[in-house]
Amino acid sequence: xxxxxxxxxxxxxxxxxxxxxxxxxxxxxxxxxxxxxxxxxxxxxxxxxxxxxxxxxxxxxxxxxxxxxxxxxxxxxxxxxxxxxxxxxxxxxxxxxxxxxxxxxxxxxxxxxxxxxxxxxxxxxxxxxxxxxxxxxxxxxxxxxxxxxxxxxxxxxxxxxxxxxxxxxxxxxxxxxxxxxxxxxxxxxxxxxxxxxxxxxxxxxxxxxxxxxxxxxxxxxxxxxxxxxxxxxxxxxxxxxxxxxxxxxxxxxxxxxxxxxxxxxxxxxxxxxxx
Numbered sequence: 001x002x003x004x005x006x007x008x009x010x011x012x013x014x015x016x017x018x019x020x021x022x023x024x025x026x027x028x029x030x031x032x033x034x035x036x037x038x039x040x041x042x043x044x045x046x047x048x049x050x051x052x053x054x055x056x057x058x059x060x061x062x063x064x065x066x067x068x069x070x071x072x073x074x075x076x077x078x079x080x081x082x083x084x085x086x087x088x089x090x091x092x093x094x095x096x097x098x099x100x101x102x103x104x105x106x107x108x109x110x111x112x113x114x115x116x117x118x119x120x121x122x123x124x125x126x127x128x129x130x131x132x133x134x135x136x137x138x139x140x141x142x143x144x145x146x147x148x149x150x151x152x153x154x155x156x157x158x159x160x161x162x163x164x165x166x167x168x169x170x171x172x173x174x175x176x177x178x179x180x181x182x183x184x185x186x187x188x189x190x191x192x193x194x195x196x197x198x199x200x201x202x203x204x205x206x207x208x209x210x211x212x213x214x215x216x217x218x219x220x221x222x223x224x225x226x227x228x229x230x231x232x233x234x235x236x237x238x239x240x241x242x243x244x245x246x247x248x249x250x251x252x253x254x255x256x257x258x259x260x261x262x263x264x265x266x267x268x269x270x271x272x273x274x275x
Contacts, residue, residue, distance in 0.1 A: 010243030011094055012083040013040055015251050025075055026051045027103065030222055033260040034076065036099070037251075041079050049075075054103055054226055068141050069129035072102035072229065080251070082244040094241045097248040098233040099255065104219075105226050112221040119191035119202045122219060126206070130185040146184045150176055182210055194218075196256055202227075212236040212245075218256065230259065 015037035023034045052075065053059055063073045078099040084092030106112045110121045129143060135151075136143030153176055157167050167175065180186050191204035199220055207214035215233040222228055232252045236245065 010085060010241065011247065012085050012092075013080065014082045014244060014247055015080045015097070016040070017254065023076060024050070025101075027075075027222060027228070028053060028055050029264045030228075031260075031262045031264065032075075032101075032228065033262075034101070034255070035258040036078055036255060037080070039078050039080060041081055052103060055223075060103070060105055060226075066141055069125050070102070070104065072104045075101040075103060077101075082248070084241075094236075094238045094244045095248070096233070096235040096237075097251060098231075098235065100229075100231040100233070102229040102231065103222075103226060104229050111224045112227045113224050115193055115200055115202055115221065118219060118221060118227060119193065119204070122191050122202060122204055122217065123188050126185070126188055142185065146180050149179050149184045153179060181208070191219075197259060197261070199261060212239045216252065220261065228261075230256070 017037050019038050020035055021038055023036065025032045025034075052073065054073070060073060064071050065074060066072075076099070080097045082094040082096065084094060086092075106118065106121055110117055112118050112121075129141070130146045132144040133147060134144055135148045153172075157172060160166055177186075186208060188204060188206060191202050193200050194203045195201070196218070202219040203217065204219075205214055205216050213234060213236045215231055218230045220228045220230075232248075232255075234245065234248055
């Protein structure tokens with residue numbers, strides 16, 4: 001029956017909501033509960049930390065990791081692989097859905113409890129990282145990548161000018177935008193506020209036109225300094241196959257509908273997000 005089901009739905013693998021796990025994490029006065037399908041990827045996972053004392057001095061800095069512009073403390077990761085409905089010699093991978101739960105912090109001067117300020121920050125964090133005047137070394141999280149691209153174009157423009165074929169101002173702008181779109185990190189769409197389970201989340205996407213892979217981020221403030229991030233990376237290996245991508249969208253929606261955030265301290269400001 002399973003091969004027939006795979007053929008009918010257009011893919012094999014993916015999350016199975018008939019086999020779910022309940023996970024609970026304590027972040028100081030907050031309890032975060034997730035109900036997730038088990039991963040269909042075999043992996044050796046380290047023991048999970050249950051309590052995250054993020055208010056403790058220097059705790060965040062001692063436990064943080066970095067990926068691209070994101071500095072975060074990892075809380076949980078889960079992944080699901082989607083395959084072709086019938087066995088193929090090339091492995092038949094259509095794509096992956098990855099779930100990441102992080103704890104992040106905002107810089108001084110930004111109040112995470114102000115959701116409009118948080119929405120602006122998550123976009124600025126991206127743009128400031130890739131447009132940084134300082135250019136990182138290879139493997140240094142892409143720091144200043146757009147600046148590097150512009151520097152290379154300036155050298156090329158000067159060479160053209162020296163040979164009597166200078167760029168017009170409009171042509172230069174178009175060339176720079178094209179190179180950033182193809183090889184760098186163009187600006188993201190603005191973040192927006194959405195309501196889920198009675199909480200107001202900041203939602204935004206890291207998505208670039210050059211490839212269908214994207215990451216959707218849901219951000220919930222926990223204090224004026226820290227916020228919870230639930231990210232879904234849709235890694236697309238076969239863009240022509242749409243059925244699995246639609247399923248991954250539905251999985252993301254179901255998981256977010258089951259996220260439960262409860263507060264053990266009545267004094268916290270988290271619940272003041274809605275009237």
